Amino acid sequence: MQLLQETMEKIQAVDQEMMGKARERVDALSKPPQSLGKLEALAIQLSGITGELFPNIDQKAMIVMAGDHGVYDEGVTTNPQNVTVFQTLSFPRGLTGVCAIANITNAKVVPVDIGVKEDLPTDAGVMIKKVKYGTDNMAKGPAMTREEAVQAIEVGIEVATEEIKKGVNLLGTGEMGIGNTTPSAAILSVIHDCDPLEVTGFGAGVGAGGIEYKAEVIRKAIALNKPNPQDPLDILAKVGGLEIAGMAGVILAAAANRVPVVIDGYISTVAALIAYKLEAKVKEYVIPSHASEEPGAKIAAQLLDIEPMLHMNMRLGEGSGAALAFPILDAACSMMKNMATLEEAMLLLK
Template identity: 40%
Template sequence: MKPLWLNEPFPCPSLEHETRAKARQNQLTKPPGSLGGLETIAIRICALQGRDSPSLDRVRIVVFAGDHGVAKAGVSAYPQEVTREMVRNFSRGGAAINVLARQIGAFLEVVDVGVVADPGPLPGVISRRAGDGTADFRTQPAMTGQSLRIAFEAGAEAVERARATGCDLFIGGEMGIGNTTAATALACALLSETPRRLAGPGTGLDSAGVARKVTVIEQALTEYARTSHDPWETLRHLGGFEIAALTGSMLAAARSGLPVLVDGFIVSVAALLAVRLRPETRPWLLFAHESAEPGHQAVLTALEAEPLLRLGMRLGEASGAALAVPLLRCACALHREMATFAEAGVSGGA
């Protein structure tokens, strides 16, 4: 059963602040439109925050970790033990996202929503386990209704912790061996696409590995075709605990009026699920980058999303989103701090 709060009203961005932001951009000491996408970003953040002076000083990154039963089919270049080992690495501060979070001054937390082997108590890691990994979705639904609900609410709870700190921007990330397979299966189901078109190398599969992944996803979609295509049930049958948590976090953020910066392929699939469940979520989503996964462009197109960066990344962990934060901050600073023509005593254009 879906959480009751999904039926509650979702706010809209402030049209008043958007209008004022557009007017200010036209008064700044530059030709109109000369800062390109930076102007659009600043106007958008003013509307999302309901502020004339946008700021992204307080950024919170939450990495959700979970394992997938389908990993036993050999769909990853790495063994499943890596998920638990990476959770420990996050806790020690040694992963890419730890480095990037420190560089941008973001608060980072990790939520274990279902690593196969419980890593135990660790600094900076919150245990909100929905199970010891999902089931193998080739033969049965990945999650029960109860485990889906636990993982989904873990995402919403992460947003509540972020809001309690006065967070300006929420970023969700993921870690889980096999999760590009789950995300691709979800994307195929949601977009009525084929695995041959959307499946990619994930953690670094060779051509034989990608072919094996395609076969696995085809098997899962054949099983899934016998069920309801409601987005919630699609998530339950084909998703992962971390994807469920990401979906819950984006819906909860939109419901509370908190802007979200969406990471790569897997997080974008969660965003697509969130939008399918509540279309009012879409205005609250900014998109950080286009990853090297073949399916990402199809998902971005479905969301009518224009990513900020194209760097060929496919790491996950919210790494691409973290890299986009300085760009967003620069857009806000330009909007706040540039002088207008009147303030600078500069003649305006014709």
């Protein structure tokens, strides 16, 4: 708990003075006002996060948290649970969707075993930070203890901080865990105070009972465990996931170190919501990537008051949407650095 507390206390508001300077430069660039749309807002946000007029984001890393879920036993998905192991071991080999996309921007992918049900080989290229062998079945009791939830968040903090120490200046969040849209919907329905059916979707493959059954499992878990809507750690412990907690930790660490963090779709946005409930200032450091096809994704984004920049009908997860957004951030930085203001252009033409 000490690392989590220290990290939250370290988070400061973004640099408003630098954002003002960035806004002045953007408005002075040789273009019609607001003609580059969201790219302008991104450039200003990056300046506020980094405290630099010309931000540098040339060292990128996707941190992918992997964990299993006890609620899988309730038949909420058709996918075999061992897919979590298979995919987690595929990340270091560069064979997954996020790896293929991250590769085009020279972003490294950092896979982390935070709660895979099986032991992974220690020489497979996966960082072993296992808190436990998957969460417990939330339909029969709490998914984990409060201490385990804190430990999982702190794993995310540790991994992200270590990457930042190595020089990483742009982070992305990703996850792997068969069944993890179920705890995501559970967390969101508690925070949003809505019926689970409103935020429950198909996921990677809904079980034989369909979405209605999946929502009923969540409804049962919430009624049984009674998570406190005002306590994000209690929500995580009662109905959450280890990889969701880990991603929340990554987001908190990014904010504490003034590093921008690009979040993926539904599950990453729920993790960002947990981080925001722990420390509201993290929102200023979060950059949304794509609008997931999962129904709860839109609601989670609305609760955070963020707007995804990409609409690609994606729902893969892994951080694929975050990696896809990286080139847009590169473009925002290039606009600030390489585009001339009207005054600069006139001087050059003399």
